[in-house]
Amino acid sequence: xxxxxxxxxxxxxxxxxxxxxxxxxxxxxxxxxxxxxxxxxxxxxxxxxxxxxxxxxxxxxxxxxxxxxxxxxxxxxxxxxxxxxxxxx
Amino acid sequence: xxxxxxxxxxxxxxxxxxxxxxxxxxxxxxxxxxxxxxxxxxxxxxxxxxxxxxxxxxxxxxxxxxxxxxxxxxxxxxxxxxxxxxxxx
Amino acid sequence: xxxxxxxxxxxxxxxxxxxxxxxxxxxxxxxxxxxxxxxxxxxxxxxxxxxxxxxxxxxxxxxxxxxxxxxxxxxxxxxxxxxxxxxxx
Amino acid sequence: xxxxxxxxxxxxxxxxxxxxxxxxxxxxxxxxxxxxxxxxxxxxxxxxxxxxxxxxxxxxxxxxxxxxxxxxxxxxxxxxxxxxxxxxx
Amino acid sequence: xxxxxxxxxxxxxxxxxxxxxxxxxxxxxxxxxxxxxxxxxxxxxxxxxxxxxxxxxxxxxxxxxxxxxxxxxxxxxxxxxxxxxxxxx
Numbered sequence: 207x208x209x210x211x212x213x214x215x216x217x218x219x220x221x222x223x224x225x226x227x228x229x230x231x232x233x234x235x236x237x238x239x240x241x242x243x244x245x246x247x248x249x250x251x252x253x254x255x256x257x258x259x260x261x262x263x264x265x266x267x268x269x270x271x272x273x274x275x276x277x278x279x280x281x282x283x284x285x286x287x288x289x290x291x292x293x294x295x
Numbered sequence: 296x297x298x299x300x301x302x303x304x305x306x307x308x309x310x311x312x313x314x315x316x317x318x319x320x321x322x323x324x325x326x327x328x329x330x331x332x333x334x335x336x337x338x339x340x341x342x343x344x345x346x347x348x349x350x351x352x353x354x355x356x357x358x359x360x361x362x363x364x365x366x367x368x369x370x371x372x373x374x375x376x377x378x379x380x381x382x383x384x
Numbered sequence: 385x386x387x388x389x390x391x392x393x394x395x396x397x398x399x400x401x402x403x404x405x406x407x408x409x410x411x412x413x414x415x416x417x418x419x420x421x422x423x424x425x426x427x428x429x430x431x432x433x434x435x436x437x438x439x440x441x442x443x444x445x446x447x448x449x450x451x452x453x454x455x456x457x458x459x460x461x462x463x464x465x466x467x468x469x470x471x472x473x
Numbered sequence: 474x475x476x477x478x479x480x481x482x483x484x485x486x487x488x489x490x491x492x493x494x495x496x497x498x499x500x501x502x503x504x505x506x507x508x509x510x511x512x513x514x515x516x517x518x519x520x521x522x523x524x525x526x527x528x529x530x531x532x533x534x535x536x537x538x539x540x541x542x543x544x545x546x547x548x549x550x551x552x553x554x555x556x557x558x559x560x561x562x
Numbered sequence: 563x564x565x566x567x568x569x570x571x572x573x574x575x576x577x578x579x580x581x582x583x584x585x586x587x588x589x590x591x592x593x594x595x596x597x598x599x600x601x602x603x604x605x606x607x608x609x610x611x612x613x614x615x616x617x618x619x620x621x622x623x624x625x626x627x628x629x630x631x632x633x634x635x636x637x638x639x640x641x642x643x644x645x646x647x648x649x650x651x
Contacts, residue, residue: 396642444622552578
């Protein structure tokens with residue numbers, strides 16, 4: 207999984223019918239210090255993550271292993287809201 | 296999913312028989328400001344996206360989870376046309 | 385899919401038995417101007433692509449969705465020979 | 474698989490129900506000299522790896538091929554603790 | 563598939579039980595001139611590749627399509643030992 211921070215939402219009326227009702231969050235990648243990187247991914251939200259939340263994003267076929275995304279054309283999903291990191295660097 | 300902008304079309308007569316009838320769009324990656332990046336992907340269109348449209352592209356095995364692409368040798372598909380982004384950076 | 389140009393062939397006598405009889409083409413990535421990049425991938429050919437041809441390469445599990453590559457340990461396959469690109473940049 | 478070193482743990486109360494009970498380790502990528510790189514991945518631990526351990530991480534759908542992660546929305550898993558590398562460079 | 567050169571072996575006693583008996587080779591990526599790059603992958607060997615051999619590595623779910631790796635948590639496998647490259651650059 208990768209670590210990111212929700213910074214916004216994508217609005218899309220015209221989309222694959224399998225995606226209707228899903229929330230597409232914009233997740234910027236962050237470092238272990240929560241500092242934003244320049245890269246981002248658009249991920250379906252399954253844990254009610256809001257803007258500002260630090261989250262874990264699962265990608266690829268594993269992104270379809272949730273109740274919301276099963277068999278859907280989705281390749282990134284927010285699977286957890288991070289409380290904190292314990293890092294011994 | 297990644298964010299991109301349709302900038303053109305690929306024409307290919309000789310191709311795998313499973314791909315006949317599909318439309319291959321050239322999608323340049325864009326940032327949250329819709330500015331074009333140098334990288335691009337060729338994606339099958341399932342939502343009638345046209346040149347200039349900002350879109351979401353699903354990759355990998357998830358790209359085969361649409362009616363058009365199921366069981367096809369396709370690893371990227373346009374799944375939505377973006378209306379707008381709400382970004383709180 | 386990614387865009388590339390066939391620049392050569394890999395010869396390998398000792399290989400997984402599932403790969404016997406396949407043709408392994410060396411495909412350098414190209415830009416929309418067909419200019420060669422430094423990176424490349426080795427892909428199984430299913431459309432009789434020859435050296436100099438600009439092609440589309442499908443990667444990952446989708447590379448196994450052709451008659452030639454089904455259930456084989458192959459992660460990249462040439463699925464089309466490109467005639468031309470229409471690009472409105 | 475990629476080589477990494479466990480440098481910490483992610484704590485997340487709110488998460489997909491399929492992930493309850495899993496341990497999420499922060500794994501920084503390392504070179505063959507075990508020197509830490511800047512990049513990292515969050516991986517589920519299945520071999521009781523602890524902070525400081527050099528490990529192998531399996532990604533993608535293959536990350537779901539363990540008893541702990543089968544059918545779960547997990548895309549990275551620690552599959553081995555490395556004793557040593559024999560490198561002839 | 564990617565092109566690499568076997569430069570060593572990973573030793574790991576503590577590992578997922580599905581991996582017992584597999585040989586983990588360290589494969590540095592190489593260019594078409596066989597020059598070593600800085601990046602590497604750890605791949606399961608199925609073709610008795612030895613140190614110094616130039617090989618093809620298959621990644622992702624396709625890495626599980628060999629007799630040795632089927633249904634195993636393995637995301638990279640050596641599928642061929644390269645005899646030579648014919649390159650017309």
